[in-house]
Amino acid sequence: MTGTPGAAATRDGEAPERSPPCSPSYDLTGKVMLLGDSGVGKTCFLIQFKDGAFLSGTFIATVGIDFRNKVVTVDGVRVKLQIWDTAGQERFRSVTHAYYRDAQALLLLYDITNKSSFDNIRAWLTEIHEYAQRDVVIMLLGNKADVSSERVIRSEDGEMLAREYGVPFMETSAKTGMNVELAFLAIAKELKYRAGRQAEEPSFQIRDYVESQKKRPGCCPSCDSPGPGRQPQRPTRTQPAPSDLISSERLSQWGESWGTQCTAPRSSRPYPSARSFSASPGRVKYLYVILMIPNDIERAP
Numbered sequence: 001m002t003g004t005p006g007a008a009a010t011r012d013g014e015a016p017e018r019s020p021p022c023s024p025s026y027d028l029t030g031k032v033m034l035l036g037d038s039g040v041g042k043t044c045f046l047i048q049f050k051d052g053a054f055l056s057g058t059f060i061a062t063v064g065i066d067f068r069n070k071v072v073t074v075d076g077v078r079v080k081l082q083i084w085d086t087a088g089q090e091r092f093r094s095v096t097h098a099y100y101r102d103a104q105a106l107l108l109l110y111d112i113t114n115k116s117s118f119d120n121i122r123a124w125l126t127e128i129h130e131y132a133q134r135d136v137v138i139m140l141l142g143n144k145a146d147v148s149s150e151r152v153i154r155s156e157d158g159e160m161l162a163r164e165y166g167v168p169f170m171e172t173s174a175k176t177g178m179n180v181e182l183a184f185l186a187i188a189k190e191l192k193y194r195a196g197r198q199a200e201e202p203s204f205q206i207r208d209y210v211e212s213q214k215k216r217p218g219c220c221p222s223c224d225s226p227g228p229g230r231q232p233q234r235p236t237r238t239q240p241a242p243s244d245l246i247s248s249e250r251l252s253q254w255g256e257s258w259g260t261q262c263t264a265p266r267s268s269r270p271y272p273s274a275r276s277f278s279a280s281p282g283r284v285k286y287l288y289v290i291l292m293i294p295n296d297i298e299r300a301p
């Protein structure tokens, strides 16, 4: 986490350049990653937080990795969260591992209607311990809590697993928005606390905070039904092919018009076909390269 505008945080609409150079529009930045099996709802979770909307319709699996920024204010401190949405599919793991190292927080999602996504949480935690910083903040989230009729993982099972690993836990719904903002606010509070810890400041316990604030399915009508937010379909990818040189502005435009990421239908092919995806396989690979550059620059001594 840094107290000044981050070098890589230049892609989205909250660009610090709109403010005078000496007056950034935030006080702290933190990198957060969304992890979990394919289909648990990571992209929808991010879109719900960023735009207050739910991506309904056919599931389109993420290819690679991308990020969005959002500034939240906690206790008067503006925290810019750089939120990375990763592809849950196994074949993209080597790409996403490289991004764990400088993440301050990880939101680890499973789908309460999908047992294997819950069973795989232990494997995700093993990967996290292997690739992430030792003091990374981890939060376990049981998503799709709105689909109570298809629930196969009890809330208590999520709680038990979280307790075993000493991480905060709550059930969420990217569809209704239940606990989505709370997850990010809790992370922002923890990052703020870590950045400015002073002797006289009361300690902040993220698990206690989450327990005291979280909503449970069925606790109120707004937790179980979609809010008044927009219900967009996934964006149609009709962007013209990029030329051979890609500027950061252009990449930013793609990001805006493609949604959060370069996506492809779930399939066993290594890359999406040109027929079902407006970007060619070559362009998908190109996108990886571009996205990894800022990370490497940040780590350069």
Ligand SMILES: Nc1nc2c(ncn2[C@@H]2O[C@H](COP(=O)(O)OP(=O)(O)OP(=O)(O)O)[C@@H](O)[C@H]2O)c(=O)[nH]1
Binding pocket: 036, 037, 038, 039, 040, 041, 042, 043, 044, 045, 055, 056, 057, 058, 059, 060, 061, 062, 063, 086, 087, 088, 089, 143, 144, 145, 146, 147, 172, 173, 174, 175, 176
């Ligand atoms: N009912 C319900 N459906 C959800 C929720 N979150 C996501 N979905 C649906 O679940 C499917 C998968 O959502 P995504 O957000 O694309 O999943 P993902 O985890 O990003 O998947 P990958 O990109 O492959 O890693 C989509 O059809 C969503 O509409 C939720 O909270 N409730």
